[in-house]
Amino acid sequence: xxxxxxxxxxxxxxxxxxxxxxxxxxxxxxxxxxxxxxxxxxxxxxxxxxxxxxxxxxxxxxxxxxxxxxxxxxxxxxxxxxxxxxxxxxxxxxxxxxxxxxxxxxxxxxxxxxxxxxxxxxxxxxxxxxxxxxxxxxxxxxxxxxxxxxxxxxxxxxxxxxxxxxxxxxxxxxxxxxxxxxxxxxxxxxxxxxxxxxxxxxxxxxxxxxxxxxxxxxxxxxxxxxxxxxxxxxxxxxxxxxxxxxxxxxxxxxxxxxxxxxxxxxxxxxxxxxxxxxxxxxxxxxxxxxxxxxxxxxxxxxxxxxxxxxxxxxxxxxxxxxxxxxxxxxxxxxxxx
Numbered sequence: 110x111x112x113x114x115x116x117x118x119x120x121x122x123x124x125x126x127x128x129x130x131x132x133x134x135x136x137x138x139x140x141x142x143x144x145x146x147x148x149x150x151x152x153x154x155x156x157x158x159x160x161x162x163x164x165x166x167x168x169x170x171x172x173x174x175x176x177x178x179x180x181x182x183x184x185x186x187x188x189x190x191x192x193x194x195x196x197x198x199x200x201x202x203x204x205x206x207x208x209x210x211x212x213x214x215x216x217x218x219x220x221x222x223x224x225x226x227x228x229x230x231x232x233x234x235x236x237x238x239x240x241x242x243x244x245x246x247x248x249x250x251x252x253x254x255x256x257x258x259x260x261x262x263x264x265x266x267x268x269x270x271x272x273x274x275x276x277x278x279x280x281x282x283x284x285x286x287x288x289x290x291x292x293x294x295x296x297x298x299x300x301x302x303x304x305x306x307x308x309x310x311x312x313x314x315x316x317x318x319x320x321x322x323x324x325x326x327x328x329x330x331x332x333x334x335x336x337x338x339x340x341x342x343x344x345x346x347x348x349x350x351x352x353x354x355x356x357x358x359x360x361x362x363x364x365x366x367x368x369x370x371x372x373x374x375x376x377x378x379x380x381x382x383x384x385x386x387x388x389x390x391x392x393x394x395x396x397x398x399x400x401x402x403x404x405x406x407x408x409x410x411x412x413x414x415x416x417x418x419x420x421x422x423x424x425x426x427x428x429x430x431x432x433x434x435x436x437x438x439x440x441x442x443x444x445x446x
Contacts, residue, residue, distance in 0.1 A: 110429045110432070110433075111433075111436065112432075112433045112436040112437055112440070115173075115429050115430065115432075115433045116169055116173070116433060116437075119169060119172045119173070119182060120165055120169065122172075122183065122186055123165050123168045123169065123172070123186070123189055123190065123193070124162075124165075126186045126187065126189065126190040126241075127150065127168075127190050127193060127194070128152065129190075130187075130190050130194065130237050130240065130241045131143070131146050131147065131150065131194075131237060133237060133240065134146065134233065134237075142229075142230070142233070145218055145221075145222055145226065145227075145230040146230055146233060146234060148218065148221070149197060149200075149201060149212075149218050149230065149234075150162060150197060151163065151213065154215070155215070156214065156215045160213075160214075161213040161214060161215055162213075163213065165193060166301075166333075166437075166441075167189075167192045167193055167196050167300060167301065167304050168189035168190060168192055168193040168304070169189075169437070170301060170304035170305055170308065170326065170329075170434075170437075171185055171188050171189040171192060171304045171305075171307050171308040171311075172185055172186070172189050172308065173308065173430050173433055173434050173437065174304065174305045174307075174308025174309050174312070174322055174326075174426075174430075174434070175308040175309070175311050175312045176308075176312075176427075176430035177308075177424070177426035177427050177428075177430040177431045177433075177434055178308070178309050178312030178313070178314045178318065178322075178426070178427065179312065179314075179427045179428075180308075180311060180312025180313055180314070181248075181312075182430075184245075184248040184249065184311060185307070185308055185311040185312075187241045187242060187243075187244035187245050187247075188241075188242060188245060188257055188261075188307045188308075188311060190238075190241045191238045191239070191241040191242040191261055192238070192261070192300060192303060192304050192307065194234050194235070194237050194238035194241060195234075195235065195238045195261070195264070195265060195268070195300065196300060197234050198231045198232070198234035198235040198238065199231075199268055199272070200212065201217075201218050201219075201227055201228075201230055201231035201234065202228065202231045202272075203272070204217040204218065204219055204227070205217075205219045205224055205227055205228065205231075206272070206276060207359060208359070218230055218231075235265070238261070239258075239261075242254070242257055242258050242261050243258070245257055245311070249311065253310065253311065256310055257307055257310060257311065260303050260306050260307055260310070261303065261307070263303075264299050264300055264302075264303040267294075267295040267296075267299035268295060268296060268299060268300065269295075270291075270295040271291075271292050271293065271294065271295025271296025271297070271299065272295075272296055274288075274291060274292035274295070274296075275292050275296055275361070275362075278292065278361075278362040279359070279360045279361065279362065280360075281362070282381070284362050284367060284370070285367065285371060286364065286367045286368060286371060288362075288367070289362070289363075289364055289367055290331075292362075293330075293331060293334040293335075294327075294330075294331070296334070297330045297331070297333060297334035297337075298326070298327045298328075298329075298330030298331045298333075298334065299327075299330065300330065301326040301327070301329050301330035301333065302323050302324075302326035302327040302330060303326070304326055305322040305323055305325055305326030305329075306319060306322060306323040306326065308322070309322040309323075318424060321420055321423050321424040322420075322424050324420040325417050325420035325421045325424060326417075328413050328414070328416040328417035328420060329413075329414070329417040329438060329441065331413040331416075332410050332411075332413035332414040332417060332441060333441050335364055335406060335409050335410040335413060336410045336441065338356070338363035338364045338365055338406060339365065339403065339406045339407060339410065341356035341361070341363055342356050342357060342363070342365055342366075342394050342397065342403075343394060343398065343403060357385045357389075357390050357393060357394065358384070358385055358386075358387060358390065360384060360385075364405075364406050364409060365397055365402035365403060365405070365406045366380070366397070366402075368400075368401070368402040368405050368406070369397045369400055369402045372400050372401070372402075374400050375396055375400075376393065376396045376397050376400055376402075379393060379396075414438065414439075414441070417438055418435070418438060421434060421435060421438065
């Protein structure tokens, strides 16, 4: 069975579980507040629908990993919802911190309701993630719930570390490619690694296999972020749902940018002069590609994906869920550029 066929019922269950968790705020006095969350999740408002809900890769990884370990994926649904709520909490806050006015082609929450309310909406998604993980009590032991909550909470702290580095790097001029990996390790790879750790934990497999799946998620997250960096400069905004020029204009020290700085050529010379204007973006992106940054970034994404696949082979995933995990890993590098 293909990834699409196997994951279809899982994705439906994920959406239902997410709506159940967010419905905690669906009360008369907080209905508008609830609307902010349902809008961000892509369920309501102008332009709502599957195309703006995101691919739900993180919760799908939780369930696929659980199933690939021959576990009952339905029992892992609260954990799947928890990681997706954490992810979306970070997106709401990222949009404020990055001054991004679009998310998946629609106005961001802060644009629509203002920054103070958007901060509160992000906080609510974070709290809901913690409430969701506790719903594992319906199907799992207290010891397992404690381990799952620790994975989630440790990952949230890593997310803040990664975000701190990401923002602090914007004003630094002494960075190298080596500085890139701690940032993305916390900001992106950490959550995907947690997804696989949670799925394997909740399946009941031994800790050795859990660690292999954690490694798989880690390298998969690195590959995903490197590919995102490529799209952040050379991507089609109509496909990615966000501005393709944002990484250059906001001064993001993404992998291709750090590569270009290290070359100390025309790109680095222009970068050192200060903020990039919108009018310069196309030419600067072309210069960066001419210096080899685009090829280097793609090759790095390929390398990280190979490491993820090696870990997944070591885990020896079970049956159709395992096939779906391999297919998902391969598809993550085929996003439109």
